[in-house]
Amino acid sequence: MKKRVWNVALGELLNVEGIVAEDVVSRNQAVILPGGVSLPALRETRPEIVSLLLKHGITHVKVKSVPTITASEFRTALSSIVPSVAELNPLLTQIAIHQFGAIYRNIEDRTMRERGIRTMMMIASRLPREIRRTSQITLSLVGAEERERERAHIHSINVALLTGYIAQKVFPVWPAFVEACIRGGLFHDVGKAFFPQFVWEDASGMKRGGKIFPGEAKIFNCHPLLGETLLKDTDVRDLHVLGAVRSHHEKWSGNGVPDRLKGEDIPMSGRIVAVADAFENLTSRFLEGDVYRSDQAISTMIGLTNSDFDSRIVRALLSAIGLYPPGTVVLLSDQRVGIVLETKERDLLCPRVLICVDALGRRVSPFETLKIRKEGNIYIKEALDDFSKRKLEPYVPVSMSSRLG
Template sequence: MNSVKFIPVDLLFDEEGTIAADVVSPSSVLLLPAGLHLQSLRKTHPGALNLLRNHGITKIPVKKAVFFTIEEFRNVLRRVQPPVSLLNPLAAQVAAHQMEVVYSHIRNRAVREKGIRTLITLGNTLCRQVKKTPQITLSLGEDAERKQTPFLHGINVSLLAGHIAGRIFPLWPGFTESVTVAGLLHDIGKSFLLPFSDGQGRKTSVPDRQAIHTHSLLGEALLRDAGVTAQDVLSAVRSHHESWDGSGYPDGLVGEAIPVGARIVAVANFFENLVSTCDSRGKKRSDQAVSSLLATANGRFDKFIVRALLASVGLFPPGAVVELSDGRRGVVLESKERDLVRPRVLLVTGEESEKDAIPAVIDLKTTANVFIRQVYDDYGKMTVPPLRREGRSSVLFRKYHAPSSMG
């Protein structure tokens, strides 16, 4: 077990570990949240010591903990036997670049039409990658500088939507491909509304909420104009903001009247937004996103599709850093569909994870008397480095040809 000790405020930055309990002021204002790593505190809030002193705080409860970075986690992950399947980072880089080209030159019809066709082929490529990646949230991408972009958002929604569709309809590969493509293109209508460059350095103004509500219709129109005829793609893009109770837009569809593909993209879009949302302590953890999805699912989403996603990510999604009941720490690799609270965990601390040894992966379902005591953070999201374009920002990747059905 990790012991908790009280550290004088003046010595706090000399220690390693995490805040063991919420630190509040005499007037009940939260100053430091429990679970915050001191290493992170030093970097992000160098004035924290003065803040504590000003509120009369003299000692802080600290629990010893091993702090590890994403890079360290990746190094451990590479030594796991058998290997853990992850998305090919190049696929995400190419897709992100292609989406940026299309969004930034959306008013150039020639670039737009060619770009949409290329994105459809890339969507099919992502679909094939999804089939190889059961630990789906370990493959969600984020910018190298941790900035959320509409391009990576589209890729993440595409991965999640394709994953859900593949689980629900394993015998319908064509439908899964269509849903994956729709996830990639679901927000393309926003490219006419949000401030992206038009290729000549000009920016459009930020629209109001009513205008944003037209983006799904605009997206469908753009795809039709580019020659897209796949009804599953078009309906999912048009209807991904419809709600199960009829309160959505643009058509106010209710329940089963909402196309299945649109229902899947809606759940994937909502979950990805939750994971990527920043709060006062940084990005929301996947387990918090699961809780939020459960809390808001009633009336808004198809419960069957929500259950399909939750069965994939579990209550402790892949990438979540957890502490076990015996004091060891690890990263969740995969959840069991019928046992959401006992996933497989890659050990990062403890005797079984010596630096030079093959990392141990334990299955909590078959490990007696060991359970997850608390969740710390997410380390699963794949960092996507910027793709060098050497000044040719409007270049389309010519090796991706349009599908024959697209003309």
């Protein structure tokens, strides 16, 4: 049987294929390299990691073999599956990201800004129907790794999608509220558009080695209020939308900003956006720290229930995406490797899985689907990787593309 975990000397680390098997920690227990990171990706994005590890006296790293399948192959396989796993129309997401760019660029120009916000509101009215149709939201979220400049916009779109998905689960017969939540999710960080570009693009000081200057945190904490003011100024009167924007950094324990509201006093739309925002932050590089797989993010969120979040909302997220959200690469108890396609409520540990690699480490061709059964003897042993966020091509408006073409 193919060896699944082996010890790799530091000098060889970036030459092997695989993923980091477990967190690599420093003497004071800080995570230097998180488990689950793909080595080919590390080679591209953080070649300096080897010297960093060396500085901490680390000589070997445990590496796991990975399934011989790429994220784009998974996407191709996904489109051929019957019955299909519905995803959100990527064009809609691309247009929304493009539109967000226009709002941020023109934030000082009132006419342009208002026009941009109104267009975005129209896009938002399309989203509830799309989200209802989308069975597995984690497969419709967008990855921002290669699109650094649009990171803030992609984050807002992902938060809106997650917010709508959760709101729909909690309030299935209140469509007006679901739509307001989506709008709140879209605009939750719009107050940041008033900050100099380097602040909102580098909100965590990531590009400066995680350094945040004392004044910056204070300025940064103003963005919920600035966002609310901006929307009011554009004639947005819906209290659920305004509440979502103003209160998305409140904490269940009462330690949040800007009003230190506690528990049930926090508007429901704000509580939902807070959960969506945290999940999206954990699974992207929007904030400092390491990127979590979706399954790690959901576990972390469960741990923060009652201190930061409304437990009812975290439970709704959990029951919507499962313990192994769609897109998670999993190792099964019989050593086969597959990718989670969908999870069903009340069946969180038993998703449908696309089997890509057999027990001997050979690629399965064509890929097969398998439904993990509660009473069956095959179960998910662990998560290996995460293909949940997809890559989107940049959007080229029609008039421009026809001129180019």
